Amino acid sequence: MGGPIVELRDVVKAYGVTRAVDHLSLEIRQGEFFSILGPSGSGKTTLLRLLAGFERPDRGEVWIEGRLMQEVPPNLRPVNLVFQHYALFPHLTVFGNVAFGLEMRGVSRHEIVSRVAAALEMVRLTGKQERTPTQLSGGEQQRVALARALVNRPAVVLLDEPLGALDQQLRQEMQVELKGIQERVGLTFICVTHHQGEALTMSDRVAVMDQGRALQVGSPREVYDRPASTFVANFIGISNFLTGSVDSVHGARCTIRVPNLPEIVARHRGGIGEGGRVSLALRPERLHLSREADLNGFDNAVPARVAKAIYGGHEMQYQLRLSDDVLWTARVPNDGTVERRFALDETVFVRWNADEGAILVE
Amino acid sequence: MPDWLLAPTLLWMGVFFFAPLFLMLIISFASRGTYGGIEWTLSFANYRALADTLYLQIYFRSLVFATITTALCLLLGFPLAYHIARAPARWQGVWLILVMIPFWTNFLVRTYAWIFILRTEGLLNTVVMGLGLRQDPIEILYTDAAVLIGLVYGYLPFMVLPLYAAIERLDVSVVEAAWDLYASGWSVFWRVVLPLVKPGVIAGCLLVFIPSLGAFITPDLLGGARSMMVGNLIQHEYLVIRDWPFGSAVAFVLMGMVMLGVVGYLKLSGRKM
Numbered sequence: 001m002g003g004p005i006v007e008l009r010d011v012v013k014a015y016g017v018t019r020a021v022d023h024l025s026l027e028i029r030q031g032e033f034f035s036i037l038g039p040s041g042s043g044k045t046t047l048l049r050l051l052a053g054f055e056r057p058d059r060g061e062v063w064i065e066g067r068l069m070q071e072v073p074p075n076l077r078p079v080n081l082v083f084q085h086y087a088l089f090p091h092l093t094v095f096g097n098v099a100f101g102l103e104m105r106g107v108s109r110h111e112i113v114s115r116v117a118a119a120l121e122m123v124r125l126t127g128k129q130e131r132t133p134t135q136l137s138g139g140e141q142q143r144v145a146l147a148r149a150l151v152n153r154p155a156v157v158l159l160d161e162p163l164g165a166l167d168q169q170l171r172q173e174m175q176v177e178l179k180g181i182q183e184r185v186g187l188t189f190i191c192v193t194h195h196q197g198e199a200l201t202m203s204d205r206v207a208v209m210d211q212g213r214a215l216q217v218g219s220p221r222e223v224y225d226r227p228a229s230t231f232v233a234n235f236i237g238i239s240n241f242l243t244g245s246v247d248s249v250h251g252a253r254c255t256i257r258v259p260n261l262p263e264i265v266a267r268h269r270g271g272i273g274e275g276g277r278v279s280l281a282l283r284p285e286r287l288h289l290s291r292e293a294d295l296n297g298f299d300n301a302v303p304a305r306v307a308k309a310i311y312g313g314h315e316m317q318y319q320l321r322l323s324d325d326v327l328w329t330a331r332v333p334n335d336g337t338v339e340r341r342f343a344l345d346e347t348v349f350v351r352w353n354a355d356e357g358a359i360l361v362e
Numbered sequence: 363m364p365d366w367l368l369a370p371t372l373l374w375m376g377v378f379f380f381a382p383l384f385l386m387l388i389i390s391f392a393s394r395g396t397y398g399g400i401e402w403t404l405s406f407a408n409y410r411a412l413a414d415t416l417y418l419q420i421y422f423r424s425l426v427f428a429t430i431t432t433a434l435c436l437l438l439g440f441p442l443a444y445h446i447a448r449a450p451a452r453w454q455g456v457w458l459i460l461v462m463i464p465f466w467t468n469f470l471v472r473t474y475a476w477i478f479i480l481r482t483e484g485l486l487n488t489v490v491m492g493l494g495l496r497q498d499p500i501e502i503l504y505t506d507a508a509v510l511i512g513l514v515y516g517y518l519p520f521m522v523l524p525l526y527a528a529i530e531r532l533d534v535s536v537v538e539a540a541w542d543l544y545a546s547g548w549s550v551f552w553r554v555v556l557p558l559v560k561p562g563v564i565a566g567c568l569l570v571f572i573p574s575l576g577a578f579i580t581p582d583l584l585g586g587a588r589s590m591m592v593g594n595l596i597q598h599e600y601l602v603i604r605d606w607p608f609g610s611a612v613a614f615v616l617m618g619m620v621m622l623g624v625v626g627y628l629k630l631s632g633r634k635m
Contacts (some may be wrong), residue, residue, distance in 0.1 A: 081538075083538070284496075
């Protein structure tokens, strides 16, 4: 991985009064798999279209490979987009689709044939060259769209919800495969998705976007374990929050006072002071449930009432009422032991380590 | 749908279309009576008479007019249809109504209106000379140009509507994909847009070519004595000279030409009938 291959500097793009992209600055490095994660309407597709050249920024600059892209139309940019619904040419065969970009750039017939064959082998579609898009399954169409971009060896491959139209199982297979392909070809991938699992599995770095802004940029582990805000925490799948005030700070640890609950011990990463308001975010799968009130090596043990118990096959999902206004979810692996099953309205103790939560400064 | 629902249509077509057509075919082998009636003979005299240079010229001119009309309609209609199909949904309706408004008025009346526009003291010359663009009037009425203007005017909507339907179905992201894959505007059009809207182009061309080949009101009103088209010839034979057998023969040769032309065109554009 090297220096930045794509740079956005203070980019603004508005449609009417809504700012789809709002003073966004990003740097994407050579050879990385970069995902832009956000809900629909967060501006992530607009961002992709700004990079592809279909939209022009109202303000700010887009740089690709050290060139300012302001006046450069899509056909002259060193990027290729894999469209959300593939946008394959229905009147051309698989070969014709994949060869299109090379033909437009005047590559010799001989070279086209060998490069298309190599690209199709890469996506495991050898032998389907003469099919038309309608004769292919959804997964195969997706591979053709990918091959059609890869064959040109662009500086950046842009992917718009690449796995969005596939069914669950295929989706998980393709996540791994897509990452594998990216590593093999060594190209920079920028992928837009609203699916957090997808982004975390495939990416070297993730940007979480909302309302046209990048809320957090970092490795999947950083974003997952240390969300920078409540929105990021929520979006990345954390459903359990506690809001309170800082009671005391000792080194890396602090205690938080929450109304109607025992004092909570948490690990912080600076930026807090005594009396300040903070939120604690906790993942449902990091909670341990017990009938015993003792800490048993954990830092926290908070009583709660089981409000709902949902059987989910490989795990049990419990909704727990900690106080009148705090409802949490806990996920417990279904290991078949009877002592880990709790009944409705039963009082349980939720235990966790201080290291598990993320402190968010309000 | 049950097959018997076809019966009324078949009956209608049989009685009012195929039977008269068959009658005409028989008449085309008969000959004209002294007072304009039909003498039931069986001869190829009418068809042989058509081989005359005079008639061949009329057929040829009709073909040329119809071809130019179709080409002009396609050239003018495509940008218009594209614009309508890519306009916001609420504007599409407005544009389509504007395209169809001429149909609300009688075709004959609309063609007369062109006389008022094109004649020496007409609207066109009033404006052109009023602006000082020319000293003497443009003499355009009763020329081939006036016929072409009238034909293009009359049949343009038949080109625009099928083109619109085809372009409207065209997936924008497919066009963008071509652009993204290094195609220039020109290549995007030839390599992706045109192949995908071809059915609309074919339908539009047939809908314009066939009626303009047999047109007779437009050349009759806007054309000069030398602008006669097949349609005028048929009308003339039937209604003026009252030579129904010869008129029928002219009409059947026209029909044959259209059928050959259409089959050839569809073959060329790679479509099955």
